[in-house]
Amino acid sequence: MARISTFDDWVDYFRQWQKDIGYDPSLLGDYNFETKLGEIHTSEIEFGDFRGQPKWERVEQIPNQSIRDALLNLIVYQADTEFASVEQQKNLLDTAPTDYDRQSLIRVNSEEMRHGWQMCYLLVTYFGDSGKLEAQKLLERRASQGNRLLGSFNEPVKNWLDFFTYTQFVDRDGKFQLTMLSHSSFTPLAQSVTAMLKEEFFHMFTGNTGLTRIVRAGKIPLPVMQKYFNKWLSTAYDLFGTDHSSSAQWSYVWGLKGRYDEHEAKAPADKQRLNELARNHYLAECHRLIDGLNQFIPADQPRLVAPDLKFCRSIGEFADKPYSVSGELLSPEQYQKHLAEVLPGPEDELLLNEIFKEKDWVLQMN
DSSP states (O other): OOOOOOOHHHHHHHHHHHHHTTGGGGGTTTTOOOOOOOOOOOOOBSSSTTTTOOOOOSSSGGSSSHHHHHHHHHHHHHHHHHHHHHHHHHHGGGOOHHHHHHHHHHHHHHHHHHOOOHHHHHHHSSSSHHHHHHHHHTTTGGGGGGGGSGGGGOOOOSSSSHHHHHHHHHHHHHHHHHHTTTTBBBHHHHHHHHHHHHHHHHHHHHHHHHHHHHHHHHHHHHHHHHHHHHHHHHHHHHHTOOOOOOOHHHHHHTTTSOTHHHHHHHHOTTTSHHHHHHHHHHHHHHHHHHHHHHHHHHHTSSSOOOOOOOOSSSSSTTTTTTBTTOOOOEEEEEEEEHHHSOOHHHHHHHHHHHTTTSSSSOOOOO
């Protein structure tokens, strides 16, 4: 591909990306891809070494190259998740259980595309040649080839139970990341993500209502649902980064990314444990959501649960260690057998395919 020089050039590449991944733009109707800027919390940097100073409106105002590089990296990672999500989900368009669900998927996809568009607008507009190069590379990686930047976004989304679980838990990580970035010391990023957050809530609503409709329909065995919870939540835990992260610490010191509860927090930030703090908030929210689903399960049926934080991790202190879904340390041999028992496999997919044929596996939306 030729190097891009303007945002219009990038838009041409975006259209080509849609074609390359097999996404028919006519599905999106008259959806208008545009940059949207929302309100920011304050015009002053909210935390870190530059607290109280005016937020930066241009990259040239940022004090040093290390901060600029870290900011660019945050934007690239956020954009990569958006384009990857579309690549993961597009194959479900022809198997939607209802027209409502198909239209919901199209809306989710269109907004994910726009969020990637928004982040690439920042890269091309503010970060010179390096930003333009990164914006181009974002359209060259593919989830199907396993070269998206974060593990969750290389996992296959094969069916609608996958999709509803993904939008419930992986998109919820997106809410956390966007909330933390909404406090950013770089004004264009803070403005961008506050607008994105408003759209992200529909994605989570889609997941939560979808899982609720499945549980209430009572057609999909709860142990099968549990396997999909194990699959997606364990990858979502990794999305918060490594424990004792120096990059998270520097992002906070430089005012680039705040705590999830930045405005409500009373105590000073524990800069050594920022990722752990965000992950714990996330897990508590997921527990509440799962408790809500369990209210619809008959008393004689198993409860849905979140897998232990140590299970099936790819980064951090528990990476590649043989912990069970409930947190027990297993032998390598026991662990491989355990994975086959607690993660979705071919037999689960065959069972679901049979259930999906009946179309009553998920309640209709009123």
